[in-house]
Amino acid sequence: MINKLIKKIEKTHAPIVVGLDPMLDYVPEHIKAAAFKEHGETLEGAAEAIWQFNKAIVDATYDLIPAVKPQIAMYEQFGTEGVKAYQKTVDYCHSKDLVVIGDVKRGDIGSTSAAYAVGHLGKVQVGSKKLSAFDEDFATVNPYLGSDGIKPFLEVCKEEKKGIFILVKTSNPSSGEFQDRLIDGRPLYEYVGEKVAQWGEEVMGDNYSYVGAVVGATYPEIGKVLRKVMPKSFILVPGYGAQGGKGADLVHYFDENGLGAIVNSSRGIIAAYKQEAYASFGAEHFADASRAAVEAMIKDIDGALQAR
Amino acid sequence: MINKLIKKIEKTHAPIVVGLDPMLDYVPEHIKAAAFKEHGETLEGAAEAIWQFNKAIVDATYDLIPAVKPQIAMYEQFGTEGVKAYQKTVDYCHSKDLVVIGDVKRGDIGSTSAAYAVGHLGKVQVGSKKLSAFDEDFATVNPYLGSDGIKPFLEVCKEEKKGIFILVKTSNPSSGEFQDRLIDGRPLYEYVGEKVAQWGEEVMGDNYSYVGAVVGATYPEIGKVLRKVMPKSFILVPGYGAQGGKGADLVHYFDENGLGAIVNSSRGIIAAYKQEAYASFGAEHFADASRAAVEAMIKDIDGALQAR
Numbered sequence: 239m240i241n242k243l244i245k246k247i248e249k250t251h252a253p254i255v256v257g258l259d260p261m262l263d264y265v266p267e268h269i270k271a272a273a274f275k276e277h278g279e280t281l282e283g284a285a286e287a288i289w290q291f292n293k294a295i296v297d298a299t300y301d302l303i304p305a306v307k308p309q310i311a312m313y314e315q316f317g318t319e320g321v322k323a324y325q326k327t328v329d330y331c332h333s334k335d336l337v338v339i340g341d342v343k344r345g346d347i348g349s350t351s352a353a354y355a356v357g358h359l360g361k362v363q364v365g366s367k368k369l370s371a372f373d374e375d376f377a378t379v380n381p382y383l384g385s386d387g388i389k390p391f392l393e394v395c396k397e398e399k400k401g402i403f404i405l406v407k408t409s410n411p412s413s414g415e416f417q418d419r420l421i422d423g424r425p426l427y428e429y430v431g432e433k434v435a436q437w438g439e440e441v442m443g444d445n446y447s448y449v450g451a452v453v454g455a456t457y458p459e460i461g462k463v464l465r466k467v468m469p470k471s472f473i474l475v476p477g478y479g480a481q482g483g484k485g486a487d488l489v490h491y492f493d494e495n496g497l498g499a500i501v502n503s504s505r506g507i508i509a510a511y512k513q514e515a516y517a518s519f520g521a522e523h524f525a526d527a528s529r530a531a532v533e534a535m536i537k538d539i540d541g542a543l544q545a546r
Numbered sequence: 547m548i549n550k551l552i553k554k555i556e557k558t559h560a561p562i563v564v565g566l567d568p569m570l571d572y573v574p575e576h577i578k579a580a581a582f583k584e585h586g587e588t589l590e591g592a593a594e595a596i597w598q599f600n601k602a603i604v605d606a607t608y609d610l611i612p613a614v615k616p617q618i619a620m621y622e623q624f625g626t627e628g629v630k631a632y633q634k635t636v637d638y639c640h641s642k643d644l645v646v647i648g649d650v651k652r653g654d655i656g657s658t659s660a661a662y663a664v665g666h667l668g669k670v671q672v673g674s675k676k677l678s679a680f681d682e683d684f685a686t687v688n689p690y691l692g693s694d695g696i697k698p699f700l701e702v703c704k705e706e707k708k709g710i711f712i713l714v715k716t717s718n719p720s721s722g723e724f725q726d727r728l729i730d731g732r733p734l735y736e737y738v739g740e741k742v743a744q745w746g747e748e749v750m751g752d753n754y755s756y757v758g759a760v761v762g763a764t765y766p767e768i769g770k771v772l773r774k775v776m777p778k779s780f781i782l783v784p785g786y787g788a789q790g791g792k793g794a795d796l797v798h799y800f801d802e803n804g805l806g807a808i809v810n811s812s813r814g815i816i817a818a819y820k821q822e823a824y825a826s827f828g829a830e831h832f833a834d835a836s837r838a839a840v841e842a843m844i845k846d847i848d849g850a851l852q853a854r
Contacts, residue, residue, distance in 0.1 A: 259658070261657065261661075262671070262672065270673070274673055279672050279673035279674060279675045280672065280675075280677070281670075281672065281677055281679060283672060283673070284670070284672045309654075309658055311652070311654055311658045311659070311661040311662045311665070312658070312661050314661065314662060314665045314666075314679075314680075315661040315662070315664050315665035315670045315679060316665070316670060316672075316679055317633065317665065317679030317680055318626065318629050318630050318633050318679075320665070320679070321626050321629045322626050325625065325626050343652070343653060343654055343688075344619070344651070345651060345688060346617075346619055346651055347716065347717070347718040348718065349569065350567070350617055350619045350620070351619070353569075353619040353620050353622065353623040354619045354622060354623070356623050357619070357622045357623035357624070357625065357628070358622075362589075362592070362623045362624060363570070364570065364587050364588065364589065364591060364592045364624075365578070365582055365587035365591075366587060367587045367588075369588070369589055371589060371622075371623060371624055371625030371626075371628070372622075372625055380651075380653060380688050380690055381690070381724065382688055382689070382690045382713060382716075382724060382725070383713070383716050383718060383720070383721060384718070384720035384721055384722070384723035384724055384725070385720040385723060386718040386719060386720040386721070387718075387720075405690060405691070408655065408690075408691050409655070410655040410656065410691060410692070410694040410695075411694060412691070412692035412693040412694040412695075413655075413691060413692055413694070414692070415692030415693060415741070416689065416690060416692055416734065416737065416738065417690070417692070419729045419734065419737065420729060420730075421727045421728060421729055422728075426724065426727065426734070429724065429727065430724065433723070
């Protein structure tokens with residue numbers, strides 16, 4: 239799947255991923271009104287609204303991008319109905335041949351981590367059958383529990399040729415509270431990055447490993463260091479746009495071929511129609527505003543890579 | 547909810563929690579056969595089997611125990627159907643007046659963490675309504691992202707009088723890879739424990755905080771240290787039984803009144819009928835075997851607390 243992701247990036251010239259994190263506040267009133275009319279102001283109504291919102295954005299952008307990253311929290315907040323909308327979104331993106339990165343940030347130990355791994359990336363044994371459940375292509379994973387939490391994912395990645403992105407240095411302001419603490423003079427995130435590189439050796443694609451890392455756009459100097467610590471790990475970069483990251487800050491996350499990183503934008507794309515720059519589209523044409531925002535983001539990142 | 551948990555522990559004399567982590571391998575053949583007969587060897591069939599298994603165990607043990615801890619990974623592996631079985635289990639345990647600790651180990655940042663918090667513990671805004679989704683009483687939370695990941699949970703805990711248990715030192719063999727790394731001579735888990743104590747001050751119940759910690763039974767010396775670092779935090783203790791922890795190892799996790807900790811056992815109770823000690827019950831009477839295992843666990847821990 240890492241090979242497929244790379245091929246799709248090369249084809250689209252777009253090392254970006256659209257974060258499908260549909261807060262209800264982002265969904266235009268006409269979509270919410272239609273969903274609430276059918277299902278009432280219920281969890282089912284909310285789930286229907288975010289699904290219709292997602293579908294329109296995917297329809298308007300899928301030919302420009304290699305991948306999407308639905309954030310499962312935004313679906314889980316609506317309970318089982320929300321989780322069904324997550325599944326519909328994953329399946330629909332697959333029907334458009336998009337690579338799906340499930341931003342689930344799971345992490346547990348032993349048989350529990352194995353359950354997450356088979357449920358999200360692999361196949362679960364039911365009687366004599368092996369069945370797929372959520373079936374994303376990649377999942378994000380939290381490393382706090384150490385190798386015991388990661389190894390069950392590696393097994394499934396090997397079997398299914400799928401991948402994971404392990405949290406190394408997150409984009410948020412307080413990420414340093416634990417991740418930056420110095421151990422023998424070096425920050426914790428470097429130790430985690432070293433383990434990512436080591437875990438990744440076991441599960442190599444053609445040029446990059448199935449095991450990638452999450453490094454926030456908001457810490458470009460750290461990105462530069464971690465690129466070297468994990469030379470074979472693709473970096474998933476959150477924090478672009480709304481959180482403050484810009485294309486010019488991110489050139490060191492990439493290799494000399496413009497590969498090795500994929501930059502996520504969520505709010506900046508899916509709620510583009512709410513920004514001044516795209517306000518002229520109006521709420522009715524929110525998906526066209528998203529398409530324009532995708533085009534601008536590709537231009538920003540491609541421009542920065544060309545200019546280096 | 548921490549006050550309710552403590553009252554229930556005092557009433558049952560059982561500082562224990564039954565981990566509802568139903569692997570399909572634990573479910574007796576007759577339950578699986580009935581579920582597969584109705585739904586086929588499908589995700590729906592698997593979900594029905596684990597739900598029937600859970601229900602029988604809850605019916606056989608609820609009067610002895612204060613709380614249950616369903617591990618959501620074991621449900622998520624069966625996709626949306628599994629998540630529905632998780633919700634049914636949470637709701638059924640509430641109908642039996644059990645405190646429900648959702649072992650979800652979520653952790654993200656800002657609005658994403660807020661979405662997890664409202665989805666699992668709070669109420670989500672849908673149009674003019676505020677609706678509950680999963681509605682557990684406690685959730686487990688991963689601290690790797692720092693305060694940004696925790697504070698949205700604190701807000702919801704305040705509003706709803708619910709609680710969280712933050713991973714500090716996990717029970718697995720590799721937990722030391724990152725958690726034990728020394729920072730200025732002190733291990734990372736102590737820093738995390740200090741933050742737990744600090745976060746917890748904002749959200750106090752009568753004697754203990756709504757903010758608790760997870761500390762594995764398999765590291766009793768560390769438990770002794772962390773008890774002092776977080777004097778007002780209840781400790782959720784995994785790793786008893788199948789993972790090797792014993793009652794006598796755990797006395798230092800408790801305060802002088804036998805409070806301050808709650809010990810989880812999953813496999814040791816729900817799959818008791820597979821152990822030699824309880825084999826005479828047979829697979830047909832698996833729930834009675836679970837009841838006997840609960841009684842033995844209460845005796846082991848109570849005995850250890852009396853003997854200190």
